[in-house]
Amino acid sequence: MTTAIAAKTKTRSxxxxxxxxxxxxxxxxxxxxxxxxxxxxxxxxxxxxVPMIPQLAGYLIEAGGKRIRPMLTLATARLCNYAGAGHVKLATAVEFIHTASLLHDDVVDNSSLRRGKAAANIIFGNQASVLVGDYLFSRSFRLMVETGSLATLDILANAAAVITEGEVLQLTAAKNIATSEETYMKVIAAKTAALFAAAAEVGGVIAGRPARDSQALHIYGRELGIAFQLIDDALDYGSLHDKFGKSVGDDFREGKVTLPVILAHQAGDTAERAFWTRVIADGKQHEGDLEEAIRILARHGAVARTLERAHDHAEAAKAALSIFPASPLREALCDVADFCVDRAY
Amino acid sequence: MTTAIAAKTKTRSxxxxxxxxxxxxxxxxxxxxxxxxxxxxxxxxxxxxVPMIPQLAGYLIEAGGKRIRPMLTLATARLCNYAGAGHVKLATAVEFIHTASLLHDDVVDNSSLRRGKAAANIIFGNQASVLVGDYLFSRSFRLMVETGSLATLDILANAAAVITEGEVLQLTAAKNIATSEETYMKVIAAKTAALFAAAAEVGGVIAGRPARDSQALHIYGRELGIAFQLIDDALDYGSLHDKFGKSVGDDFREGKVTLPVILAHQAGDTAERAFWTRVIADGKQHEGDLEEAIRILARHGAVARTLERAHDHAEAAKAALSIFPASPLREALCDVADFCVDRAY
Known part of the structure; x- marks a missing residue:
């Protein structure tokens, strides 16, 4: 942790x-x-x-997750005094888009664990995961059509395309130890923050708010999403088992080039760079390499600098909400941004 | 070929x-x-x-295909005297949905050949095929949003969900030699005919035609799609190399239970049923099994009966168009239905 954040955290009661x-x-x-x-x-x-569809979808969706994304839509719609029922369908569409992308992501990453359970592709097979993802994705558009709001449909369809671009970019950058911070930020802005941003924005749009308000909600969601992903990437080298069901070292084993690795690689000496090339670029990992990676990251304060970055984005998220009058909902949305960063400590 | 069709074909000049x-x-x-x-x-x-997206999408889309589905949208819109430009975006959306489903289908089926070239998953990997399919799917909704027509969006979103249901049902039925004709018809109605139906229907809807007309177009597309798929399934045991780039025996090797197999299995004796169980259900195929399968199918007229079924659906497709006044477009759409069946002879 850098001194600045350490101080902030200490003075926080x-x-x-x-x-x-x-x-x-x-x-x-x-x-x-x-x-x-x-x-x-x-x-x-x-x-x-077709029974396999609700079985597989239910396996993942009912495993829970925190429903953060749909809650953003619900909360921002209410923050904008929306009195209709369309936000429920939009929030469901958001969760379906998210679930579809998880299903496909697990196939793409060949993951074995999701939300603390065996990933759906392990239980039902990659084939079913691809197809049921497609089904949920189609259903999300059905839900959006039923709200009758082309504006929200446009925002969410666009987010869905951007998510995929982010995932393809991530795939292209995989195992490339020379990935720049800029590319990394592009990846997480697309694969994670775009849906957070869209989820928050459509709450304002369905409520018929002026562009200024829905843009502020978009920024809130985007910044929150970036903070969320930075923390997620930091936690991969951090706490022993995150509450979010992710175990330490998943990204490391998959050769994902996340910000902590980029920062440590940039600051590293010849021996350390050779280490990163072997374990990430060449994918040759031995017993003890994860521990060695964590030691190198600590030497360069790479995880702490990632957390600091997340902290700044959480602050930007909160600042975006300042145009809305104070209310328990606004306060809760700000606190969620703080929580998102605090869960790493 | 049954006597009825043989006669028809003979008398046709x-x-x-x-x-x-x-x-x-x-x-x-x-x-x-x-x-x-x-x-x-x-x-x-x-x-x-992200360069990989146009590369991969282009690889498949520019490989051609006959653009039958988007042409249905263009032709039905014109048949309904549509004077706007929205049908072009809808037709593109239809082609994107189709391409996305091909990309995912090849991953699901582990295909090696598509449109006479190596399948995209072989060249670019399954991961990229899944993600680029998602991208095209998202972009298809963007295109639909831009037409501003919620009604067409609803039809196409619904078709996309039904396609996936069909593919999951097919996956569930794979290698199940006891698959009923009813299940098979459900699969092809969903995985193939639903998009043909939607593609034809939206041309009428964007033109603002009454439900009677767009329903007739829906039926035309559906029946054409069923005929098209029946012929495709028959050709897998038929001509040596179809013009559509599909080779003989693909379905057989993948253990797909298509109508020719269902009909032959139903009519088969004990030895033949044991053969089907071994090659399809158990997936134990040896040299010469495809030739033996073709011999058994011929013995029961299973391919001919499949073609006859296709012929009936093509006739139903043509009949649906009879409510439209005669025109070169209507004639061409009817001829396409005939062509679809004729390509098998």
Whole structure:
């Protein structure tokens, strides 16, 4: 941790920390009725006469996850005093797009674990994961059509394309130890932040708010998403088992070139660069390499600098909400940004 | 070939046969300007800052294919005297949905050949095929949004979901030699005919035609799609190398339970059933098994009965168009239905 953040964290009172750690629960409580409606809509729209579809979709969707993305849509719609029911369908569409991309991502990454359980592709096979992802993706558009709002459809369709671009870019950069910070930031802005941004923005758009408001929500979502992914990438070399079901070293084993690695590689000496080339570019990993990677990262403060970056984006997310009048919802959305960073400590 | 069709085919004049064989070229000529616009739109909308996306998409899309599906949209829009430009975007969306489903299908089937070239998954890898399929799918929705027509969006989003249901159902039925005719018909109605139906229907809908007309176009597309797939499945045991780039025996090697196999299995004796169980259900295939399969199919007239079924659906397709006044476009659409069946002879 850099001195600046360390100081901030130290001066933050114990009360504030407890408050932040309850942020997600508090946001959930504020949109509880809407979230129940989303869960019912999820169940309704993943049905099919082909039994494998609800089985596989249910396996992943009911494993939970925190429903952060759909909650963003619900919360921003309410923040904009939306009184209709369209936000529930939009939030469900957001969760379906997210789930579809997880299903395909696990096939692409050949993952074995997701949300603390065996990944769907391990249980049902890659073939079914590809097709059920497609099904959920199609259903998400059905849901959007039913809201009758072409503007929100455009935002979410565009986000879906950008997510995929980010994943292809990530695939292209995989195992390339010379990946620049700029490329890395492009990847996470696309693969993660685009859906956070769209999820938050459509809440304002469905509420018929002026562009200034929905743009602010877009920025909130984007910055939150970037912070979220930076923390995720830091945690891969961090805590022993994150609450989000991700184990340490997944990215390392897959040869993903994330910000901590980029920073350490840039600052590294010849021996360290040779290490990164062997374990990431050549994919030749031995017993003890993860531990050695963590030691090298620590030497260069690479994880701490990643967390600091995440902290800055969380602050930018909160700042974007300042144009909205203070309310329990606005406070909860700000706290979620803090929580997102705090979960790494 | 059953006597009924044999008779029909015999009495059909040589002129008529030549006429039918030029059907696709004639339809192409009638919508040539629009098709050029579709090709330009395809190129424009598959662009991305991520170079692998246009590379892979271009590899498959520029390999050609006959663009039958987008042509249906163009032709039906013109048949309904549509004077706008939205049909070009819809037709492009249809081609993108089709291409995305081909990309994913080749991953799911582990195919090695598509349109007479190495399948994209062989050249670029399964990972890229999954992601670029997703990209094209997202872009198809962008195109639909730009037409501003929620009604056509709904039809195509629904078709996309149904296609996937069909593919999951096919996956579930794979290697199941007891698959019923009913299940088989459900699979092809969903995986193939749904997009033909939607492609034809949206041409009428974008033209603002009453439901009666767009429903007739839907039926035309659906019946044409069923005929098309039946012929495709028959050709897998038929001509030595179809013009459509499919080689004989692909389905057989993949253990797909298509109508010819279902009919032969139903009518087979104990030894024949044991043969089908070994080669399809158990996937134990030896040298000479494809030839033996073709002999058994011939013994039961299974391919001929499949072709007869296709012929009936092509007739139903043509009948659906009878509510439209005679025109070169209507004639070309009818001829395409005949051509679709004739290519098997």
């Amino acid at each position: 114990a009360d504030r920390r407890t408050h932040v750690q309850g942020a997600l629960d508090r946001l959930t409580a504020l949109v509880a009725a809407d979230l129940d409606a989303v869960n019912a809509t999820i169940t309704g729209y993943m049905q099919s006469d | 040589a002129d008529r046969r030549t006429h039918v064989q030029g059907a696709l070229d004639r339809l192409t000529a009638l919508v040539a300007a629009d098709l050029d616009a579709v090709n330009a739109t395809i190129t424009g909308y598959m662009q991305s800052d």
